[in-house]
Amino acid sequence: MQSGELRDEADIEDANCVLAFQFDQTQFCIACAEIAEVVRFKDVTIQSVPRTKTGVLGFFNLRGDVIPVIDFEAMWKTHATTLSDQRRHKRIVVVNVNGIQVGVLISGVLGLVSVDLSKTQPTDDIACSALVYAEGKYFKQLDLAAWL
Amino acid sequence: MVKLNLEDSYHFMYWEETKAQIANIEAEVLMIEEIGFDLESIHHMFRMAHSIKGSAVTMEYKALALLAHELESLFTVIRDGKLVCTHEITQMILEGVDGLKRLLDQAVHTGDFSELLDDLDFKALENRIRSAYSKIAPVSPSIEVVPNYEGTQKIHVKFQEDLEMIAVKVFLVCSAVAEITKVIAVYPNEFETLEDEAFKDGIMLYVDEIADYEAIKAVIFTLTDILAVNKVEPADLSGGYEVDESLGQLSVSQVTPRRDFKLSVAMDINSVRISNQKVNRLINLVGELTLDKETLLDITRQLKAAYRRDRNVQRLDDICDSIALLASELQEITLSARLIPLSIVFDKLPRMVRGIAQDTGKKIKLEIMGGDQSIDRSMIEEIADPLTHLVRNAIDHGIESAEKRRALGKPEEGKINISARQGDSQVVIEIADDGGGIDISRIKVKALTQNLISVEEAEHLTENDWLEFIFKPGFSTAAEVTELSGRGVGLDVVKSNITMINGAIDIQTIFGKGTCFTIKLPLTMAIMNVLLISEGNTIFGIPSSQILEIIRLNQLEYQSICYETPYSRMIKWEEDMIPLVSLEDIFEIKSGIQSKHRKIIVASTVDRKIAIEVSQVVGEQEVVIKSIKHLVGANAILGEIYEILGVSILGNGSLAQIIDLSKLIRF
Numbered sequence: 001m002q003s004g005e006l007r008d009e010a011d012i013e014d015a016n017c018v019l020a021f022q023f024d025q026t027q028f029c030i031a032c033a034e035i036a037e038v039v040r041f042k043d044v045t046i047q048s049v050p051r052t053k054t055g056v057l058g059f060f061n062l063r064g065d066v067i068p069v070i071d072f073e074a075m076w077k078t079h080a081t082t083l084s085d086q087r088r089h090k091r092i093v094v095v096n097v098n099g100i101q102v103g104v105l106i107s108g109v110l111g112l113v114s115v116d117l118s119k120t121q122p123t124d125d126i127a128c129s130a131l132v133y134a135e136g137k138y139f140k141q142l143d144l145a146a147w148l
Numbered sequence: 149m150v151k152l153n154l155e156d157s158y159h160f161m162y163w164e165e166t167k168a169q170i171a172n173i174e175a176e177v178l179m180i181e182e183i184g185f186d187l188e189s190i191h192h193m194f195r196m197a198h199s200i201k202g203s204a205v206t207m208e209y210k211a212l213a214l215l216a217h218e219l220e221s222l223f224t225v226i227r228d229g230k231l232v233c234t235h236e237i238t239q240m241i242l243e244g245v246d247g248l249k250r251l252l253d254q255a256v257h258t259g260d261f262s263e264l265l266d267d268l269d270f271k272a273l274e275n276r277i278r279s280a281y282s283k284i285a286p287v288s289p290s291i292e293v294v295p296n297y298e299g300t301q302k303i304h305v306k307f308q309e310d311l312e313m314i315a316v317k318v319f320l321v322c323s324a325v326a327e328i329t330k331v332i333a334v335y336p337n338e339f340e341t342l343e344d345e346a347f348k349d350g351i352m353l354y355v356d357e358i359a360d361y362e363a364i365k366a367v368i369f370t371l372t373d374i375l376a377v378n379k380v381e382p383a384d385l386s387g388g389y390e391v392d393e394s395l396g397q398l399s400v401s402q403v404t405p406r407r408d409f410k411l412s413v414a415m416d417i418n419s420v421r422i423s424n425q426k427v428n429r430l431i432n433l434v435g436e437l438t439l440d441k442e443t444l445l446d447i448t449r450q451l452k453a454a455y456r457r458d459r460n461v462q463r464l465d466d467i468c469d470s471i472a473l474l475a476s477e478l479q480e481i482t483l484s485a486r487l488i489p490l491s492i493v494f495d496k497l498p499r500m501v502r503g504i505a506q507d508t509g510k511k512i513k514l515e516i517m518g519g520d521q522s523i524d525r526s527m528i529e530e531i532a533d534p535l536t537h538l539v540r541n542a543i544d545h546g547i548e549s550a551e552k553r554r555a556l557g558k559p560e561e562g563k564i565n566i567s568a569r570q571g572d573s574q575v576v577i578e579i580a581d582d583g584g585g586i587d588i589s590r591i592k593v594k595a596l597t598q599n600l601i602s603v604e605e606a607e608h609l610t611e612n613d614w615l616e617f618i619f620k621p622g623f624s625t626a627a628e629v630t631e632l633s634g635r636g637v638g639l640d641v642v643k644s645n646i647t648m649i650n651g652a653i654d655i656q657t658i659f660g661k662g663t664c665f666t667i668k669l670p671l672t673m674a675i676m677n678v679l680l681i682s683e684g685n686t687i688f689g690i691p692s693s694q695i696l697e698i699i700r701l702n703q704l705e706y707q708s709i710c711y712e713t714p715y716s717r718m719i720k721w722e723e724d725m726i727p728l729v730s731l732e733d734i735f736e737i738k739s740g741i742q743s744k745h746r747k748i749i750v751a752s753t754v755d756r757k758i759a760i761e762v763s764q765v766v767g768e769q770e771v772v773i774k775s776i777k778h779l780v781g782a783n784a785i786l787g788e789i790y791e792i793l794g795v796s797i798l799g800n801g802s803l804a805q806i807i808d809l810s811k812l813i814r815f
Contacts, residue, residue, distance in 0.1 A: 050735035
């Protein structure tokens with residue numbers, strides 16, 4: 001948990017595992033089962049797409065697949081990331097939502113944590129599917145299908 | 149019963165095969181009607197009906213199997229010369245074909261045939277077919293006796309109790325065993341009558357003595373609902389044919405050999421079936437390979453410049469040339485795998501024409517050419533409806549009645565010519581009739597009375613402009629509404645269908661002489677040559693095939709041909725006034741490039757020309773287009789950027805957005 005540095009490809013199959021990240025005092029997470037791949041923001045070139053919705057950064061080329069990238073923070077209606085912003089440990093989490101691959105740009109990655117499924121609670125937040133418990137804290141698990 | 153799931157490769161294969169087999173029967177019947185009786189055709193139809201039955205049984209589609217069985221029996225008596233193939237009979241076969249089609253459709257939609265089976269027409273058809281053949285040939289299948297049972301082993305197979313449609317299972321058992329060894333005989337053998345009672349005590353299989361019993365047993369047990377498989381020792385056979393208590397007396401003479409249990413699948417031995425997804429995956433892979441090849445070539449060029457004398461660099465260069473050749477050949481072949489001959493669509497037309505001709509009492513001669521021309525798989529489905537619609541229109545409205553034609557001094561028989569040929573990176577399909585043509589004066593009257601155009605505007609229209617009206621929704625010049633057409637719904641749909649697949653449709657008509665529709669379709673939508681344009685940070689691509697000219701204008705020249713209003717700009721190009729748009733405006737980009745010259749690309753979309761002002765032309769490249777359709781839309785991730793057809797990865801790994809020119813202007 002304190003490692004800070006994400007193990008990029010390890011343990012992703014684990015059913016109880018989530019990728020935890022922090023944003024604006026809130027801890028969020030994405031289920032590992034939904035994650036196809038995690039790439040460093042600074043490692044990819046994003047081609048902007050004009051006239052898209054707020055929060056859509058553009059596309060990038062993931063080994064021959066064209067993946068749209070969405071800025072999580074901009075979607076949360078705060079400051080948007082610019083393409084040249086490489087200050088923080090930003091990562092693009094490529095998720096598979098209903099057969100469509102989408103990249104979600106996040107920062108403040110905490111790492112992979114194991115969830116105690118027995119303590120999962122419902123949430124009112126429409127962007128989240130549940131509150132999951134891990135390592136003494138609750139995380140808001142993103143409901144990607146509803147959110148995208 | 150199982151609903152056919154076309155995503156499932158096995159189901160899909162069944163569906164495609166049966167469809168093709170039904171179409172084969174249909175084609176043969178039409179052929180017989182056209183050129184007369186041909187024994188070879190009957191043989192072919194018989195084989196097809198037999199295969200349809202066989203595979204329907206495996207799919208447990210009893211209704212389909214039964215109807216195919218009736219047809220098969222009908223073909224048998226025709227083949228044996230006991231029944232003359234009259235027009236009445238061919239009509240009946242065609243009705244049978246329709247029945248099979250309906251059943252197959254039902255299998256796809258619900259998998260439940262009960263509704264159809266209750267249909268009286270359907271029952272009547274089956275009865276008619278049955279009476280047609282049974283009158284001549286009383287059902288007495290000739291029993292062939294296996295002369296010598298030496299050298300066989302007997303295997304007794306018992307099924308679960310309460311199993312329904314055991315006959316189906318028997319067929320499956322036989323088919324499965326036939327994969328391993330030849331089934332010499334089976335008892336009871338009347339399993340085509342599909343009576344469950346007959347199999348209550350199980351079945352006896354006769355196979356070659358040397359066949360591997362364990363393997364046979366194993367393969368039978370791969371099927372469900374098998375209770376027991378036992379080998380009956382030869383000793384029992386010698387012991388007065390008393391085989392098994394449960395089987396009772398079984399005399400050898402009752403056994404009829406079944407020679408061929410293989411599911412005869414009408415498959416061309418020189419071709420394999422491959423799923424759409426696999427082909428698409430292949431194309432994607434070849435696309436990636438092409439990209440890597442480009443990069444490799446680039447590096448090699450640089451190395452060659454730096455180390456001119458190095459032998460390894462020389463070798464690298466040679467191998468690169470070879471890879472480039474291989475890659476382009478591979479690309480060509482893979483792309484051609486997506487192409488499907490137009491005959492798939494064309495072959496359905498004779499039947500339809502025959503039907504409509506019969507209904508309308510007109511005499512029609514249909515000529516089809518160029519069915520071997522191929523177009524992209526995704527387009528073939530989209531082109532079928534427009535094509536049938538145009539042909540239907542041609543018969544219903546185009547071709548005059550026989551009397552009228554005689555009075556006009558035309559041959560009584562109306563002619564419809566359908567042809568396909570390869571044009572410039574596109575396929576051109578023409579549908580021409582020698583009917584009455586389109587009366588432009590009627591269009592004028594109609595358009596004016598329907599207030600589609602004002603009298604002032606009308607004065608400036610050319611004949612071609614007037615003809616365009618027939619593609620407008622709700623527009624019909626048909627004097628009367630018939631069952632087939634004339635409701636004014638149709639040609640607009642035809643046009644939008646064709647536009648949707650980046651095609652174009654044109655019409656020429658001579659009043660009194662006939663009409664010709666010309667459809668132009670792109671060869672493939674998967675790979676295109678595009679002109680790359682840079683606007684700000686974004687690279688756009690415009691399909692090269694659509695570009696007519698790239699013009700460079702200085703301010704003075706620009707002013708001389710451009711007409712600006714506060715809302716729009718037009719330029720004069722050759723003799724036309726065409727709308728001018730700029731990519732900066734459309735995509736809300738500030739490129740900040742100030743240049744003395746304006747660069748304007750004149751391009752043609754399906755139905756109009758368009759001029760596009762761009763900041764910078766970067767070059768041209770062959771690209772694979774990855775569709776982003778699934779990401780675009782009011783509720784989709786990217787929002788409403790309909791102007792973008794797809795995204796392509798360029799040789800250097802960066803991305804270009806390919807513009808759909810037809811969406812740049814919305815009128």
